[in-house]
Amino acid sequence: MYREFKSIRDIVGPLIFVEGVSDARLGELVEIDYGHKVGLGTVLETSSEYALVQSFESPQGLSPKVGKVRFRGKNLKIELSEELLGRALNGLGQPIDGAPLPPGEEERDINGGVINPFSRDYPTDFIQTGISAIDGLNPLVRGQKLPIFSGSGLPHQRIAAQIARQATVRGVQEPFAVVFAAMGITFEEASFFINVFEETGALSRAVLLINLANDPPIERIMTPRIALTIAEFLAFEKDMHVLVILTDMTYYCEALREVSAARREVPGRRGYPGYMYTDLATIYERAGRIKGKKGSITQIPILTMPEDDKTHPIPDLTGYITEGQIVLSRELHRKGIYPPIDILPSLSRLKEKGIGEGKTRKDHSPLSNQLFSAYARGIEARELLVVLGEAALTDVDKAYVKFAEEFEKSFISQGEYESRSIEQTLDIGWNLLRILPESEIKRIPPDILNEFFNSDKSEN
Amino acid sequence: MRSNEVVVGSIKRVSGPLVVAEGLSGAKMFDLVKVGDEGLVGEIIEMRSELAFIQVYETTDGLKPGDKVVSTGKPLSVELGPGLLGTIYDGVERPLKSLEEKWGHFIIRGAEAPALDRKKKWHFMPKVKPGDEVEPGDIIGEVQETINFVHRIMIPPNAPSGVVEEIYEGGFSVEETICVIRTKGGEKFEVKMLQEWPVRIPRPFKSKLMPSEPLVCGQRVIDTFFPLVKGGTACIPGPFGSGKTVTQHQLAKWSNSDIVVFVGCGERGNEMTDVLLEFPTLEDPYTGRPLMERTVLIANTSNMPVAAREASIYTGIAIAEYFRDMGYDVTLQADSTSRWAEALREISGRLEEMPGEEGYPAYLTSRLAAFYERAGVVQCLGKPERKGSITAIGSVSPPGGDLSEPVVQATLRVVKVFWALEDRLAYERHFPAINWLNSYSLYLNRVASYYDREVASDFSELIKEGMSILQKEDELKEIVRLVGIEALSGEERILLETARSIREDFLQQNAFHSVDSFTSLKKQYLMLKNIISFYRYAVEEFRHGLDLETILNSPVRVEISRMKFVPESEIETLEKIEESIRSNFKRK
Numbered sequence A: 001m002y003r004e005f006k007s008i009r010d011i012v013g014p015l016i017f018v019e020g021v022s023d024a025r026l027g028e029l030v031e032i033d034y035g036h037k038v039g040l041g042t043v044l045e046t047s048s049e050y051a052l053v054q055s056f057e058s059p060q061g062l063s064p065k066v067g068k069v070r071f072r073g074k075n076l077k078i079e080l081s082e083e084l085l086g087r088a089l090n091g092l093g094q095p096i097d098g099a100p101l102p103p104g105e106e107e108r109d110i111n112g113g114v115i116n117p118f119s120r121d122y123p124t125d126f127i128q129t130g131i132s133a134i135d136g137l138n139p140l141v142r143g144q145k146l147p148i149f150s151g152s153g154l155p156h157q158r159i160a161a162q163i164a165r166q167a168t169v170r171g172v173q174e175p176f177a178v179v180f181a182a183m184g185i186t187f188e189e190a191s192f193f194i195n196v197f198e199e200t201g202a203l204s205r206a207v208l209l210i211n212l213a214n215d216p217p218i219e220r221i222m223t224p225r226i227a228l229t230i231a232e233f234l235a236f237e238k239d240m241h242v243l244v245i246l247t248d249m250t251y252y253c254e255a256l257r258e259v260s261a262a263r264r265e266v267p268g269r270r271g272y273p274g275y276m277y278t279d280l281a282t283i284y285e286r287a288g289r290i291k292g293k294k295g296s297i298t299q300i301p302i303l304t305m306p307e308d309d310k311t312h313p314i315p316d317l318t319g320y321i322t323e324g325q326i327v328l329s330r331e332l333h334r335k336g337i338y339p340p341i342d343i344l345p346s347l348s349r350l351k352e353k354g355i356g357e358g359k360t361r362k363d364h365s366p367l368s369n370q371l372f373s374a375y376a377r378g379i380e381a382r383e384l385l386v387v388l389g390e391a392a393l394t395d396v397d398k399a400y401v402k403f404a405e406e407f408e409k410s411f412i413s414q415g416e417y418e419s420r421s422i423e424q425t426l427d428i429g430w431n432l433l434r435i436l437p438e439s440e441i442k443r444i445p446p447d448i449l450n451e452f453f454n455s456d457k458s459e460n
Numbered sequence B: 001m002r003s004n005e006v007v008v009g010s011i012k013r014v015s016g017p018l019v020v021a022e023g024l025s026g027a028k029m030f031d032l033v034k035v036g037d038e039g040l041v042g043e044i045i046e047m048r049s050e051l052a053f054i055q056v057y058e059t060t061d062g063l064k065p066g067d068k069v070v071s072t073g074k075p076l077s078v079e080l081g082p083g084l085l086g087t088i089y090d091g092v093e094r095p096l097k098s099l100e101e102k103w104g105h106f107i108i109r110g111a112e113a114p115a116l117d118r119k120k121k122w123h124f125m126p127k128v129k130p131g132d133e134v135e136p137g138d139i140i141g142e143v144q145e146t147i148n149f150v151h152r153i154m155i156p157p158n159a160p161s162g163v164v165e166e167i168y169e170g171g172f173s174v175e176e177t178i179c180v181i182r183t184k185g186g187e188k189f190e191v192k193m194l195q196e197w198p199v200r201i202p203r204p205f206k207s208k209l210m211p212s213e214p215l216v217c218g219q220r221v222i223d224t225f226f227p228l229v230k231g232g233t234a235c236i237p238g239p240f241g242s243g244k245t246v247t248q249h250q251l252a253k254w255s256n257s258d259i260v261v262f263v264g265c266g267e268r269g270n271e272m273t274d275v276l277l278e279f280p281t282l283e284d285p286y287t288g289r290p291l292m293e294r295t296v297l298i299a300n301t302s303n304m305p306v307a308a309r310e311a312s313i314y315t316g317i318a319i320a321e322y323f324r325d326m327g328y329d330v331t332l333q334a335d336s337t338s339r340w341a342e343a344l345r346e347i348s349g350r351l352e353e354m355p356g357e358e359g360y361p362a363y364l365t366s367r368l369a370a371f372y373e374r375a376g377v378v379q380c381l382g383k384p385e386r387k388g389s390i391t392a393i394g395s396v397s398p399p400g401g402d403l404s405e406p407v408v409q410a411t412l413r414v415v416k417v418f419w420a421l422e423d424r425l426a427y428e429r430h431f432p433a434i435n436w437l438n439s440y441s442l443y444l445n446r447v448a449s450y451y452d453r454e455v456a457s458d459f460s461e462l463i464k465e466g467m468s469i470l471q472k473e474d475e476l477k478e479i480v481r482l483v484g485i486e487a488l489s490g491e492e493r494i495l496l497e498t499a500r501s502i503r504e505d506f507l508q509q510n511a512f513h514s515v516d517s518f519t520s521l522k523k524q525y526l527m528l529k530n531i532i533s534f535y536r537y538a539v540e541e542f543r544h545g546l547d548l549e550t551i552l553n554s555p556v557r558v559e560i561s562r563m564k565f566v567p568e569s570e571i572e573t574l575e576k577i578e579e580s581i582r583s584n585f586k587r588k
């Protein structure tokens, strides 16, 4: 079903307008023949008179006179097999480690399907990351999509690496895999991750998709889709627990914006296309569990918020789709606190069913509620203190200020190679609460309070 | 006569969810069409010159010019009848369970399955007899659909009137004839339990009535301060993570409606799964039956095709109207209406319509208003005389949490209750994060008289006092922020502490705590009464010279803070707290 055309009319940004094509399929894979090389693209719009093709690379050197466009009669697909583990591919899924692609057990469209909501299984297995600010307050569960909202210069990579290094579901040893998709990040950043995988012996269980800052931006639109197609195969056909790291989603969104601008679409907020919500959803919603399947897909997308602004469309739309977010704070970072996780705007939406008796400990949920509200109150009191001085505070307020300080020092802050058990994390929390008078502990039901607050069990 | 003719044309252009077809000039606006070899479902939304513009409810990938397009001649409709309850559908009423059975865990394009089981037999009990005259809307019989729910079988609104000739008791499937009518013109008309109704057209009723009865949902901040009524409208705007979905789920769980239709419109897959797994295990507090038995779910998740999102809220409300017509109280919940509006915007953009504010089409406001107008209390069509209601509750997801954006603004113009969620409160884990100063309910006065009559004669007075304490707190806090707590008088300190108690011991309610999740009106009243009694006594005693520290450290305050954990079966103990307060302050 190869059809070749020489009728390129316009080239605008990454878009190529081909005349006289009457049967291009939407989404069809296209070869763009420059004369001296061949690139790839896909059909964005089709009509009985023309086809609009989106090139995955910058069409530099393409001439309407010389160039040819070949329609391949099928969508972009990827050959899947377990042999992909340990391999490095480019943003379009082509090998970059010198070896040819292994023969696939099957070939799949990279857009994937929509998981039937009736077929989903609710994620409930607590993943211990060893990081208190996550495990104690915003716990991650298997099958969750939990992004890191960062800012430029903040240590999101180190945190993501620490998670990848330390994450375990306690008491079980099950086949796992890591799919790592780099989009627009630097060589150095990508190497950092690869080294971490190497260190922990995870490299042979990892599939790397690498689109770096100097690789074609439009290619990035395909990269997460390829990553997730591989992840779905490994999770739902090969029973693996797959961790997908997508970094940096900000560059992905910028590529989307570039295409939209070239199409002269009516722009949405800050120039990003109105359909960006749906587009991102087709990526993020590919995390999860399926009834009757052993494997799972857990996603940790990383994005840098332009100007640290959480209301920017990229973090905003992401937060509307993902199951929570881990937000990093420049202020904590400046104070020298690692990991600088701002717990208040951070959230794990799946925590309720992943923690508690039989999962972590029965005091987990009420304790975390109490810690959140006490820290919020402590910050408020601290601000008063700064403005008005100590005399303006009540004794209770002063206790809250102390709590907030200690909380940042001993709960949030920890070593990059320190992995705390969930019990350790919770016990630190109880100890901190004792800074406050008991009458302030209102979030915790009386039975739990008696057992944990009034006993000194957790102190020794 | 309406022509229901099938017309065949072909694709001329495909752009995202929009397909332009030629050769369909014989078709009509809003006709349902099948596109391509797979028969993807779509709807004609515009006709220009010889071209039909079709929004397609499935991904259009792989379609090409020349592929055939068949117009069915019928509008997008829902199937109505026994079997709806407890079912989960997609945005165009395809049953997701059947899709899984046939095609597995992923949704396949062009998948077709009837909304109602064709084989299942329902026991039909006639309520009219041969010789009776019947007209549209009349209840002619009943099916016990669940242990608690009687499904009333009605003459469809678009059927003729006539005289019952035959009617049968027994087990029937939805497509079998249960009743035969002889019309005035002498024609025979067969009635089946299955009805179809075009989703974009409101189902008819006799008249609209003023709503007045509260829709009690067991959420303290809502029932006490910003109540909703059966047949009313409400919106929940708020940034992500502020609690829209949890609040909607709480309403779906605990509201005193007969039926809940929940539309997951462009949101997370796992949230629908959550409802699916949890509702069958929860008891309806009013009937003791599993909640799922009174629930219909419509799931169009964010990764599903955008056009079906636009249709999903109409599918939902048409189903709600059908239950209303039987004489039931129904709530229709949509989470989130912003996704519906965005779908409208995307299609409008593809049609190259003139964009209005933020790219939304100019008709956004009128479409939203028309949707909420389908809520209300009605005198139903037909005999016997009965009333039914639809309460409509929509989440709104403003970009960046900015309430000045078009969808929030258009919604606020039509709805009567505004629950303003705020991220600052959510960060503190003050849930529900409903801001008590910005929110409002235009039904408060109507509900107040009901509360005074049915719960306690001083309830509405307490509500007023509670709210005024909260408002006063806001002013005092501003002073504290500027000059510190020292600037306040003792009485003002007591007020601040009382306001804090209202916020923490009353407004905050944990949806995930088994006792705290639901609070009856009676318990809400007692809780508020105790907090305010404490305040009144405290002020009184302070005036008589008791010192502030002693007042604020009263042991009874611990009891007050634990009221929320007292189970419904033991609420008498709350009545005793008032005693404790009194003895706490007994003058020495």
Ligand SMILES: Nc1ncnc2c1ncn2[C@@H]1O[C@H](COP(=O)(O)OP(=O)(O)O)[C@@H](O)[C@H]1O
Binding pocket: A347, A348, A349, A350, B238, B239, B240, B241, B242, B243, B244, B245, B246, B247, B431, B432, B433, B509, B510, B511, B512
């Ligand atoms: N009433 C409540 N009780 C306890 N937690 C709540 C409540 N409302 C919201 N939450 C918490 O806030 C999180 C986000 O709420 P959600 O309703 O999903 O927000 P939204 O739909 O506005 O994005 C939930 O996962 C839950 O942890």
Ligand SMILES: [Mg+2]
Binding pocket: B244, B245, B246, B267
């Ligand atoms: Mg939500």
